[in-house]
Amino acid sequence: MAQPPEDPFVVAGSGGVVLGEARTNHEGRRALLLVRGVGNTTELRSLAETMGITIVETVVQSGKDDPRTYFGKGRLEDIADERNSTLAGHPWSGVDLVIIHTNATPRQLVGVSQALGVEVWDRVRLLLALFTAHASSVEARTQVRIAQLQSDRTILRELANQQTTGERAGYGGGGITALQGVLANLNRELTNLRRRQKKHANAQREHRRQRRRSGAVTVGFVGYTNAGKSSLFQHLSGKTVLVEDQLFSTLETTVGRMEKSPRILLADTIGFIDNIPNATLAAFKSTIAEAIDADLTLILLDTSDSLPEIQRKLETTRREVLERQETEPDLLEEQRSPHVVLTKIDKISDQQHQAVVNLIEELGFEGPVAVSSITGEGIDALQQFIRERLFGQPITVHVLPPTHASPDASERIVSAFYEGGMVEEDQRSEDGVMTLKVWMTTSKQAQLVARWKGRIDIK
Ligand SMILES: Nc1nc2c(ncn2[C@@H]2O[C@H](COP(=O)(O)OP(=O)(O)OP(=O)(O)O)[C@@H](O)[C@H]2O)c(=O)[nH]1
Ligand SMILES: [Mg+2]
Known part of the structure; x- marks a missing residue:
């Protein structure tokens, strides 16, 4: 009888589902991207690129998602045949990963992986793999693992479901019993990690309370990934953090003092991205809390984005901030209105800048402060703004x-x-x-x- 491995990490993989060690480095892998209907693949491509994965070809099929297999069955068979018969030099040679261009259901992940006999990710699994690769602190690793296990569990449940309803043959030699064993291990690990995370979150909350009692005030930076949060943090605090032109460089919270005002603490943290399932997002809640349970929350927006992009990101971020503030009952009324900071203004013209400012005001925000962490423009004004906002007049x-x-x-x-x-x-x-x-x-x-x-x- 096939024994389930100790580590219940699950990947949709060859011949169905493969259980194995969590792999953290995907550098150099070659992947196919499956796109159903029309879609802009820019975000997914830059996520893959950030991880060093090459997308060798994008395979498109028109029409709506198949609820079981995403692509049509026949098309998947063609892809499987082609992949299995590639010779050296074929663009598909060495492909050991297929990425589905959507947040797929567990049923679709299992379906595609069974049809193609290769590891399959959807957008969420790609994000989770990226988070796993970038997680460097205990806090980050814990939250990423929780998110990963939750996602794995949905796949295991789907498999269990298919077995009990007779849709699928036995799992390894052990059938449903082995599967139940893996699920039980997974649940146990999840419980332990959640306990650890809760402890950490409580300790952090207590820490914030103590800081506040001592007269320190905190400014939280929130915004989409790559908005320039860590760059601004570094500029204002003098503390070195990871700054990179890639998505999700930062996964944990760093708190540092504002160099010119040591009583003011700044919190840099993980960025947002669109369409993350709630269960995944929940794993990052305590990290983001550090920036939201602050005396002043600054929403950072990359001014070099297009206007519709800026509007969408601002509205989404505002909604996220307001939702999260509801879970922080200690916040005072004046702490609940986030302010906008425009970043990377060295990249745009004065005219574009004015158009962005107009948009922000139309959306009901006060006039934003605009800065560049590269040229230093606007940094003094931002420091002055933060000071007045937190302390009023001297x-x-x-x-x-x-x-x-x-x-x-x-x-x-x-x-x-x-x-x-x-x-x-x-x-x-x-x-x-x-x-x-x-x-x-x-x-x-x-x-x-x-x-x-x-x-x-x-x-
Ligand atoms: N031109 C210009 N580039 C900037 C500026 N601020 C940041 N960048 C660049 O934008 C990219 C992302 O910057 P980060 O500070 O890492 O962004 P972040 O919001 O912390 O990103 P994540 O941690 O990935 O969520 C980097 O390549 C920076 O060099 C700026 O004021 N001007
Ligand atoms: Mg960062």
């Missing part, structure tokens, strides 16, 4: 000299202001009064006023 604090009744040293009070906000000026007059110009949240101000009543005077 306050002037007079710290009175110590008295007999309250002998607290002025220095302690002054350092509390340094810790809780951003001190821009600091002067001491001859009568011992210290005057500070400080950017600070109103809640932190209230806390310090309550603590040193009578010792400080704020204007």
Whole structure:
């Protein structure tokens, strides 16, 4: 009897479904792309390219998806024949992967893989493979694995279903029992990973609370993948992160201080892409939470995209942000309105820039700040904007000299202001009064006023 391997990673593969080790490097693989009807294949091609996969040919069949096999049965048989009879030099030689140009159903994945006898991915499995290849931290690997297992489970369930209804012959030698064993292993691993992820999410939430209590404020960057989030983060924080002209360079959250305002923290995180199934997206929820459970959320848009593209991405991102904010009950009202930042303005003309600004305003957003992380244009204005948005205008604090009744040293009070906000000026007059110009949240101000009543005077 065929034993299911320990690792229940599942790929749709030769002769049906192959169980094997999760492969993380797909560099150099050659693939066929199947497209049903008309479709723009640009996104899928750049996803494949990012992973070093060559699409040797795009095979198109007109008409609507077949619910069982995506392509028609006859056409799939032709493809299988051609692939099996390729000689060296044929463009299809070495093809060991077929990619379906859609988010396919488990039934279609199984159907195509059975018909072609080769590993089959759809758009979601391609994304998952890409995430797996790019995941470098424990956090990222955990969430990607969860998403992958959830997707594998839908395929295993489809197989189990086909077996119980007699649509398909036995699974290995063990039939349904072996399949159930694999499913049970998978569920066990999923439970463990979810527990680990939940722990991590709770720890992070607690971390955010502590940061907030200490007077630090957070700015979250959200936006589509490749919008320029990590580049801007790097520019403002001086902290090095991965920046690449590819989709999904970033999969986890990095928090860094804004160089010119150390009390302001910036959160760079994973980007969005269209049409991801909810179950897959859910695995990334705690990562994105870091940027959404922020004092100010900035939506980054690549200005070199076309206007319809910008509009679609902005509307989708706004919807995502609002939906996710609903699951963060601690957020205050003023934290709930995201602001738009236009990136890569070095790539467009003033005229194009104006057209984008008009569009953003028509969509109900305030005038966006525009920046270039390459030339540095707009960066000062953005820093000023962030500061004013978070702290309002700076306050002037007079710290009175110590008295007999309250002998607290002025220095302690002054350092509390340094810790809780951003001190821009600091002067001491001859009568011992210290005057500070400080950017600070109103809640932190209230806390310090309550603590040193009578010792400080704020204007
Ligand atoms: N010309 C120009 N290119 C930029 C600018 N900002 C970023 N880029 C380029 O855009 C590409 C993507 O930048 P990233 O900062 O990695 O984008 P990201 O939003 O973090 O992308 P993911 O992490 O993949 O979601 C890189 O090739 C950058 O060099 C800019 O202001 N001007
Ligand atoms: Mg990034």
